[in-house]
Amino acid sequence: MLATVQAAGREDVDRAVKSAQQGQKIWAAMTAMERSRILRRAVDILRERNDELAKLETLDTGKAYSETSTVDIVTGADVLEYYAGLIPALEGSQIPLRETSFVYTRREPLGVVAGIGAWNYPIQIALWKSAPALAAGNAMIFKPSEVTPLTALKLAEIYSEAGLPDGVFNVLPGVGAETGQYLTEHPGIAKVSFTGGVASGKKVMAKLGGLFPERSDHGTGR
Numbered sequence: 001m002l003a004t005v006q007a008a009g010r011e012d013v014d015r016a017v018k019s020a021q022q023g024q025k026i027w028a029a030m031t032a033m034e035r036s037r038i039l040r041r042a043v044d045i046l047r048e049r050n051d052e053l054a055k056l057e058t059l060d061t062g063k064a065y066s067e068t069s070t071v072d073i074v075t076g077a078d079v080l081e082y083y084a085g086l087i088p089a090l091e092g093s094q095i096p097l098r099e100t101s102f103v104y105t106r107r108e109p110l111g112v113v114a115g116i117g118a119w120n121y122p123i124q125i126a127l128w129k130s131a132p133a134l135a136a137g138n139a140m141i142f143k144p145s146e147v148t149p150l151t152a153l154k155l156a157e158i159y160s161e162a163g164l165p166d167g168v169f170n171v172l173p174g175v176g177a178e179t180g181q182y183l184t185e186h187p188g189i190a191k192v193s194f195t196g197g198v199a200s201g202k203k204v205m206a207k208l209g210g211l212f213p214e215r216s217d218h219g220t221g222r
Contacts, residue, residue, distance in 0.1 A: 017112060
């Protein structure tokens with residue numbers, strides 16, 4: 001046995017959403033440069049701890065260390081670095097109507113979003129989902145696969161070490177039929193990003209009830 005992880009129940013989901021709502025207000029109120037610097041610090045930590053994280057990913061997933069050490073953390077950190085660099089440019093547009101007037105648009109975060117990951121690329125998927133969400137000023141609650149949750153938990157520690165406010169990235173381990181269902185049904189969740197199998201994807205889509213625009217990504221996750 002590698003580790004024992006507590007599965008999150010409905011009350012845990014409620015607490016995570018409340019925590020994320022509080023943290024998101026602090027995160028969204030920061031300047032673009034402040035948010036960018038924090039995410040860049042997380043990138044630096046990921047790269048410094050690449051070997052440690054790759055070894056844990058190998059133990060958790062059974063994949064070869066030659067892959068986890070050169071692909072999983074590396075590509076995840078690259079994506080986070082990309083979105084950290086985009087943050088200062090995430091602004092609205094000013095549109096002139098005539099010489100004396102104009103209109104402008106604003107880009108605002110949704111609030112609290114959920115990410116559901118697959119078993120085969122745990123930290124990579126967690127980074128791919130959290131990077132754009134956090135860059136846009138949202139908070140994310142991430143549910144990793146119940147069979148490979150360990151590097152997602154480490155990622156939460158790394159974000160915290162980098163300076164991310166409490167609650168802005170929460171991880172809730174648990175099975176999809178319980179923890180995942182509680183999360184996707186929660187009224188405090190503004191959007192869901194799901195990577196996994198077709199059967200689970202259909203359940204997620206059914207729970208959302210057509211409320212949000214969806215983009216499908218059917219992999220081999222559980």
